[in-house]
Structure formats: structure tokens, C-alpha cells
Amino acid sequence: MIIDSLSGSKDNTVRVWDVDNNKQIQSFDGHSSSVHCVKFSSYHYHNHRQNVICSSSDKAIRFWDFKHNKRLQIFNGHTGAIYGIEFSQFNGGRYLCSGSYDKTIRLWDVETSKSLHVFNGHKRAICNNKNDNNNNKMNNIGVIGGNGYTICSGSWDKTIRIWDIETTKQFN
Numbered sequence: 001m002i003i004d005s006l007s008g009s010k011d012n013t014v015r016v017w018d019v020d021n022n023k024q025i026q027s028f029d030g031h032s033s034s035v036h037c038v039k040f041s042s043y044h045y046h047n048h049r050q051n052v053i054c055s056s057s058d059k060a061i062r063f064w065d066f067k068h069n070k071r072l073q074i075f076n077g078h079t080g081a082i083y084g085i086e087f088s089q090f091n092g093g094r095y096l097c098s099g100s101y102d103k104t105i106r107l108w109d110v111e112t113s114k115s116l117h118v119f120n121g122h123k124r125a126i127c128n129n130k131n132d133n134n135n136n137k138m139n140n141i142g143v144i145g146g147n148g149y150t151i152c153s154g155s156w157d158k159t160i161r162i163w164d165i166e167t168t169k170q171f172n
Helices: 042-046
Strands: 005-008 014-018 023-028 035-040 051-056 060-065 070-076 082-087 095-100 105-109 114-119 129-132 137-140 144-146 150-154 160-164
Touching (some): 005 051, 035 082
Antiparallel strands (some): 144 150, 150 160
């Protein structure tokens, strides 16, 4: 079985799909509000486990073991909807960035389940999607991600900020 796809929905669910057979193979309903971002966990993949991570308007990030339909971890700390999540490209994806409506980016340690730092500086929400009804496509107007030891964040405040993970300072 090749699992190619994940989906998150306004019905508060996360679904795992086997694209080869056009079948849903798992559904998770632990969020209490819309799910905005869903990914396979690169950290758990490197440790020979297949887990799904998702963020939601309920202000939580959840990890699921989709083979056993079991919730593993919950990250709490944001005070607004979480629109973007991205694993680090170093240390086997051990670190996770999350961008929120609360105007902050958080850096998490997936192994210890701890929030390592909160990056402040945006005046409006981080990483939101806008639906363009003319072509029915989703347009990402903010980005959160890592390249080496940096985080890039975009916001409704019309700024892009780049942060150094090691010093926790913003580049000018």
C-alpha cells in the first residue's frame, strides 16, 4: 500500500488516503475546530514510524499514529488558530515551526514535546490561506519554513521576516 495523500477539513477531521486505490484508510477526529495544515512527520519517519501531524483553529498541534489510530502528542501554546506547520530540514526533522493567527511563530522540539522559543514581530496573523473563487485554487499568502537554521514567515501585515533559530534574532 502506497499512502500518498492527507487531507484536513472544516469538519474537524484529518484523513489519510491510499491514492492508488482511491480509498480512505484512516480518519482522525480529535480537533474541535477546522484543520488547516496536515503533514507526515519527517521526524517520526526517520525513526521508522509513520505519523501524521496537523494544526487547527482549536490552537493545537496533534500527532497521530495512523497505523494504530492513536493520538501521540498534543502541542499547546498558541492563543490563535495555527495555519502553518513545517519540520526542520536538519536533525532529521526533530524541530517544528508553527505559525498562528496570534501573530507568533513557535519553535518546538518534537522529541521532548516542548516549545523552545516564541518569535514575535508580526503585527497581524501568520500564514493564512485565501480562497480565490475564480479558479477554485488555494493561494498561500504566507509561508513558514526552514532552510538550514532559519525560519521564514509571512503575514497579513504584508511583511516577510527571516529568523535565526540559533540566536532567535530576526535578520534585518
